[in-house]
Amino acid sequence: MKIKEKKTENWNPYRSKWKAALEKGINIIPKQTDNILYLGASSGTTISYISKLTKGIIFGVENSPQMAISLVKLSEKRDNISPIFSDARNTEFIKKATFGKKINILFQDIPSRDQVEILTNASNLIDKDCKILFSLKTQSISQQDPKKTAQEVKEKLREHFKILEIKRLEPFHKKHYFFVLNKK
Amino acid sequence: METNEIIEWNINQSKENIKKNLLKDKLIIFFTRIIEDSVNHGNPNFYGRVRELYFLIYPYSKLENTKGIYDKFKKSNFKSKDGLSLDKDEINNIKFFLDNLDSNCKLKNKDKIGDIKDILTNLIKKYLPNSSILIEPYLLGKLISSVGGIKNLYRKPSSTIQLIGAEKAMFRHISKNKPSPKYGLIYYSDNIQKAENKGKKARKLANKLALNIRIDYFQNFPQ
Numbered sequence: 001m002k003i004k005e006k007k008t009e010n011w012n013p014y015r016s017k018w019k020a021a022l023e024k025g026i027n028i029i030p031k032q033t034d035n036i037l038y039l040g041a042s043s044g045t046t047i048s049y050i051s052k053l054t055k056g057i058i059f060g061v062e063n064s065p066q067m068a069i070s071l072v073k074l075s076e077k078r079d080n081i082s083p084i085f086s087d088a089r090n091t092e093f094i095k096k097a098t099f100g101k102k103i104n105i106l107f108q109d110i111p112s113r114d115q116v117e118i119l120t121n122a123s124n125l126i127d128k129d130c131k132i133l134f135s136l137k138t139q140s141i142s143q144q145d146p147k148k149t150a151q152e153v154k155e156k157l158r159e160h161f162k163i164l165e166i167k168r169l170e171p172f173h174k175k176h177y178f179f180v181l182n183k184k
Numbered sequence: 185m186e187t188n189e190i191i192e193w194n195i196n197q198s199k200e201n202i203k204k205n206l207l208k209d210k211l212i213i214f215f216t217r218i219i220e221d222s223v224n225h226g227n228p229n230f231y232g233r234v235r236e237l238y239f240l241i242y243p244y245s246k247l248e249n250t251k252g253i254y255d256k257f258k259k260s261n262f263k264s265k266d267g268l269s270l271d272k273d274e275i276n277n278i279k280f281f282l283d284n285l286d287s288n289c290k291l292k293n294k295d296k297i298g299d300i301k302d303i304l305t306n307l308i309k310k311y312l313p314n315s316s317i318l319i320e321p322y323l324l325g326k327l328i329s330s331v332g333g334i335k336n337l338y339r340k341p342s343s344t345i346q347l348i349g350a351e352k353a354m355f356r357h358i359s360k361n362k363p364s365p366k367y368g369l370i371y372y373s374d375n376i377q378k379a380e381n382k383g384k385k386a387r388k389l390a391n392k393l394a395l396n397i398r399i400d401y402f403q404n405f406p407q
Binding site: 057059065068069072073075076079080081082083084085086097098099101 | 185187188190191193194195197198199201202205206243244
């Protein structure tokens with residue numbers, strides 16, 4: 001346990017949703033052999049810390065060219081990060097790029113209006129025992145009270161997933177919720 | 185497949201796809217911001233702008249020191265395997281700009297701004313021929329640079345294009361019930377300055393501009 005703390009001591013919860021969820025008390029440290037699919041990798045701040053915790057491959061999907069350049073630069077330094085330059089809605093290309101590797105954890109952080117549909121679409125790539133971590137930004141769906149939007153999203157998710165845990169990421173990220181899910 | 189081979193295949197594939205997505209509108213933004221800087225700030229140095237352009241052409245270089253980048257950029261031949269690819273005229277234009285900078289990266293002669301404006305108008309007339317008839321090329325460059333690229337601009341509806349640059353007044357109208365703005369950056373074009381009813385003219389101009397930008401994007405930029 002001490003080694004894990006040493007590797008992540010500079011990890012800032014104000015810049016990463018994964019670390020903020022850990023601070024809130026959700027136990028989601030990956031195992032040594034886990035393969036991870038990360039949708040919405042951006043320039044790779046969170047990925048650079050996670051790659052120290054696991055020895056499996058991490059696939060980072062990113063759509064903007066300016067951000068993907070720094071993701072490619074990072075993956076040339078480390079030996080277990082693989083960048084995928086594609087839209088997260090394009091599951092056919094992602095399936096081709098992962099070469100049939102078994103995925104143990106699926107993480108999604110895309111602040112877009114159809115983020116729930118992207119998640120249900122991407123769940124075709126994974127098996128039943130895969131853990132799904134989903135960070136929801138309510139402001140990009142609707143401008144109303146965030147509690148109302150979270151309630152609506154919960155009912156949508158219940159059709160496809162089993163909901164294990166929900167937490168609000170309040171002091172670190174405003175109007176954000178964090179879900180832990182399993183496929184039905 | 186082994187993990188090494190998967191990572192290598194993915195890096196090569198994404199480098200290829202990124203190269204297709206780097207468009208020439210970045211050059212338009214570059215020259216527009218140089219003119220904006222020298223109008224607003226007197227005689228500034230261009231270390232930051234030169235660094236931005238260097239990383240467009242050589243995106244995977246490992247240099248960090250800005251002065252070192254400026255020295256190396258003057259000697260290079262502006263061609264790279266996986267960056268933005270330029271044709272002969274554009275290389276000559278960039279060379280012309282770099283030759284007119286002194287050792288502190290400032291403009292030697294301030295009158296050369298006129299030549300840079302000519303470069304910008306030629307560039308915009310080449311890539312956006314239809315929409316540069318309606319509005320002055322420098323204003324069109326300002327519109328593109330304030331939203332961050334042609335891809336963001338062509339997706340916007342005409343009512344949003346009309347109000348680019350007037351965001352502060354728009355949000356004041358929404359939250360405090362103050363009167364709504366009728367024009368943003370578009371206001372400085374000759375068409376509107378002459379007109380009597382400026383609000384009506386701005387709405388008409390933004391309407392036609394939204395159509396013409398879409399035509400230009402799908403004709404001249406690769407998808």
